[in-house]
Amino acid sequence: MQKFYSLVVKEISKKTSKAYSLLFDIPSELRESFAFKAGQYITIKCNIDGEEIRRCYSISSISNEAETFQVVVKSVPNGIFSKYVEENVKAGDILEVSEPEGNFCYEPTNEKSKTIVAVAAGSGITPIFSIIQSILSFSNDQIILFYGNKSEEQTIFNKEIIKLEGDFNDRFKVIKFYTQEKIEGSHFGRINQKIILETLQNHDFSTIEKFYVCGPEDLIKNTTNTFLSQNIKKENILFELFFSPQTCEQNKAVVSENSGETIVKLILDGEEETISVDKNTLLLDSILDAGFDIPYSCQNAICSTCLCVLTKGEVNMVKNEVLSDAEIDEGKIVVCQSYPVSDKIEINYDII
Ligand SMILES: Cc1cc2nc3c(=O)[nH]c(=O)nc-3n(C[C@H](O)[C@H](O)[C@H](O)COP(=O)(O)OP(=O)(O)OC[C@H]3O[C@@H](n4cnc5c(N)ncnc54)[C@H](O)[C@@H]3O)c2cc1C
Numbered sequence: 001m002q003k004f005y006s007l008v009v010k011e012i013s014k015k016t017s018k019a020y021s022l023l024f025d026i027p028s029e030l031r032e033s034f035a036f037k038a039g040q041y042i043t044i045k046c047n048i049d050g051e052e053i054r055r056c057y058s059i060s061s062i063s064n065e066a067e068t069f070q071v072v073v074k075s076v077p078n079g080i081f082s083k084y085v086e087e088n089v090k091a092g093d094i095l096e097v098s099e100p101e102g103n104f105c106y107e108p109t110n111e112k113s114k115t116i117v118a119v120a121a122g123s124g125i126t127p128i129f130s131i132i133q134s135i136l137s138f139s140n141d142q143i144i145l146f147y148g149n150k151s152e153e154q155t156i157f158n159k160e161i162i163k164l165e166g167d168f169n170d171r172f173k174v175i176k177f178y179t180q181e182k183i184e185g186s187h188f189g190r191i192n193q194k195i196i197l198e199t200l201q202n203h204d205f206s207t208i209e210k211f212y213v214c215g216p217e218d219l220i221k222n223t224t225n226t227f228l229s230q231n232i233k234k235e236n237i238l239f240e241l242f243f244s245p246q247t248c249e250q251n252k253a254v255v256s257e258n259s260g261e262t263i264v265k266l267i268l269d270g271e272e273e274t275i276s277v278d279k280n281t282l283l284l285d286s287i288l289d290a291g292f293d294i295p296y297s298c299q300n301a302i303c304s305t306c307l308c309v310l311t312k313g314e315v316n317m318v319k320n321e322v323l324s325d326a327e328i329d330e331g332k333i334v335v336c337q338s339y340p341v342s343d344k345i346e347i348n349y350d351i352i
Pocket residue numbers: 041055056057058059071072073074075076077078079080081082083123126127240241242243245298302303
C-alpha cells in the first residue's frame with residue numbers, strides 16, 4: 001500500500017535558475033520507511049487550488065545520508081507543482097511524501113569492478129546523480145556519463161559533477177553536450193548516438209554491466225536502439241521517463257466501443273472487495289471514485305506506482321511506457337491507463 005508521510009522541507013535552494021532542490025528531513029522513526037536504492041523516486045501529494053495533485057521526483061542524494069534526502073524540481077511552462085515550488089515552498093513547510101519506489105536503480109556489489117554507462121538529458125540527471133554517487137562511494141565500479149544540457153548555467157549538479165570527475169578521475173568519465181553554447185572539451189548539439197558509440201567502442205562492451213538512460217522519449221528510444229544494436233541484452237538497459245506528451249484523451253480515442261459495466265474483484269492488503277465499474281472509464285478513476293485508496297502517481301503510464309496483476313479477465317491497456325514485455329506476460333498492468341474489457345476482472349495488488 002502506498003503510504004504518505006508528512007515531511008519537513010529542511011532547505012530549499014536553487015540548483016540553476018530553473019531548478020529547485022528540496023532537502024527533506026527524515027525523522028529517526030521514519031528512516032526505515034525512507035531507506036532507498038540509488039535511482040528510486042518518491043511521490044509528493046499536494047493540494048493546490050482545491051485540487052489534489054501527485055507528482056514523482058527522483059531522489060538525487062545517496063542512501064547513507066540517512067537524516068535527509070534531496071529531490072530537484074525543474075520548472076516546466078505552466079507546471080502546476082513546479083510553479084508551486086518556485087513561488088510558495090519555503091524551509092519549514094510540510095509536504096506529504098510517499099515511501100521511495102521504482103526499479104530504475106543501482107545496487108553496489110562486492111564483485112569485481114564493472115563499468116556502468118549512464119545517459120542523461122536536463123533534469124534526467126537527478127536519479128543518475130544518486131547512482132553516480134553510490135557507485136563512487138560504495139563500489140569499485142567505473143561510470144561513464146553522457147550528459148546533455150542547453151548551457152552550463154542550466155546544468156543541474158554541474159559543480160558537483162566537475163568535483164567528482166576530479167576526485168575520481170580513474171573511475172568517472174563525463175562526456176558533455178550543450179545545445180546553446182560552444183564550450184571547449186564538450187560537444188555542441190544534442191546527445192549524439194555516434195559519439196556514444198565511438199566512446200564506448202574504446203571500451204570492451206562485454207565489461208559494461210548496465211546502461212541507465214533518463215531524459216525525453218526520443219533520447220530513450222534512440223539510445224536504447226543504439227545499445228541493442230551492439231547486442232546488449234534488453235534487461236541490462238534501464239530507463240526512466242519523466243514525461244510523455246501523449247495525453248489520456250488521445251489514448252481514449254483508441255478504446256474499443258465497449259459499453260456497459262464490469263465487475264471488478266479487487267485484492268488489496270489481504271482484503272477482497274467487489275465493485276461495478278463503467279467500461280468507458282479508466283480503471284484507476286473508477287476505483288478511486290468507489291472510495292478505495294489505491295496507489296498512483298503520474299496517471300500517465302510512466303511511473304509504475306499503480307502497478308497490479310490482472311489475475312482474471314481482460315483489460316485494454318491503452319498506454320504503457322514502463323512495463324517490460326516480460327512483466328506484461330506475467331499479467332502486470334498499470335490501472336491508470338487501462339479500461340476494463342471483459343464483464344468480470346480480478347486485480348491483485350498483493351502479489352507484485
Ligand atoms: C518516475 C519519475 C521521476 C521524476 N523525477 C523528476 C525529477 O527528479 N525532477 C523533475 O523536475 N521532474 C521529475 N519528474 C516529472 C515530475 O513528476 C512532473 O511531471 C514535473 O515536475 C511537472 O509537473 P508540474 O506539476 O510542474 O507540471 P504539470 O502541471 O503536470 O504540466 C504542465 C504542462 O507541462 C507539460 N509538461 C509536464 N512535464 C513536462 C516536461 N518534463 N517537459 C515538457 N513539458 C512538460 C504538461 O503536459 C502540461 O502541458 C519525474 C516523473 C516521473 C514519472
